[in-house]
Amino acid sequence: MFNSKSKMAKSSESDGVMRNHLAAGTHVKGDIITQGDIRIDGTVEGSLTSKGKLVVGNTGHITGEIDCITGHISGTLEGTISVSEMLKVMATGKISGETSYGKLSVEPGAELEGRLSIKGKVKDISNSGKQQGQQAEKTA
Secondary structure (H helix, E strand, C coil): CHHHHHHHHHHHHCCCCCEEEECCCCEEECCEEECCEEEECCEEECCEEECCEEEECCCCEEEEEEEECEEEECCEEEEEEEEEEEEEECCCCEEEEEEEEEEEEECCCCEEEEEEEECCCCCCHHHHHHHHHHHHHHHC
């Protein structure tokens, strides 16, 4: 009976995802690099790199270069932002600067300013059209 409870506790603690939290009222100057998820409710001046999810709470503010897999923004981001998958900007979110993302979701009331670009592979239409034309000539 007690063994089953301890196994359940271990599985929830060791789910393989590292989580970090910068609390409100905390100010960091410098670079943050994490292999897991991170939540920012304080202030960061510098670069932030996350191999997981970045959550910026209502009181969170990041100024600098940001690189993450997914982003959930309720606070403020200023600088160069690179999100390889989904960037979700909540109604209280503010983004200013150069932003690139895989997919974008913006709630009404969110503020976006600067250059926005979609990441992804661009198919070269000119080469594929020539190849198809050459193949058609050979078969005709």
